[in-house]
Amino acid sequence: MSESAYRKIEKNQIRLSLENFLKIAxxxxxxVNELLGEKSHREYHQHHNEQGTFIGHQxxxxxxxxxxxxxxxxxxxxxxNIKDLHEEILFLRNQLxxxxxxxxx
Numbered sequence: 001m002s003e004s005a006y007r008k009i010e011k012n013q014i015r016l017s018l019e020n021f022l023k024i025a026x027x028x029x030x031x032v033n034e035l036l037g038e039k040s041h042r043e044y045h046q047h048h049n050e051q052g053t054f055i056g057h058q059x060x061x062x063x064x065x066x067x068x069x070x071x072x073x074x075x076x077x078x079x080x081n082i083k084d085l086h087e088e089i090l091f092l093r094n095q096l097x098x099x100x101x102x103x104x105x
Contacts, residue, residue: 015081018074032070 001020008014016024025032 015077015084017081018078036070036073 001023005014009016009020021035022032025035028035
């Protein structure tokens with residue numbers, strides 16, 4: 001993706017495709033959840049063994065709910081893109097039809 005294309009996305013001048021959204025997450029080395037503003041949760045564990053006591057954390061996310069929300073957001077984006085493309089096709093067909101009418105007369 002070019003810098004100018006990225007700037008247009010930032011300025012909301014063009015829509016961000018799912019493909020480019022995933023590329024941005026990969027380049028930034030962040031999860032899709034982070035880009036969508038979803039928060040992860042931390043769970044702390046205390047372990048006792050013969051070497052002593054250890055306190056650590058394990059990051060986890062509610063995969064079912066967050067995945068469902070992300071999937072729905074992506075579906076909504078794709079449906080919107082499909083609607084826009086459908087409208088563009090109708091517009092272009094009308095333009096083509098009008099040109100053909102002019103040349104037929």
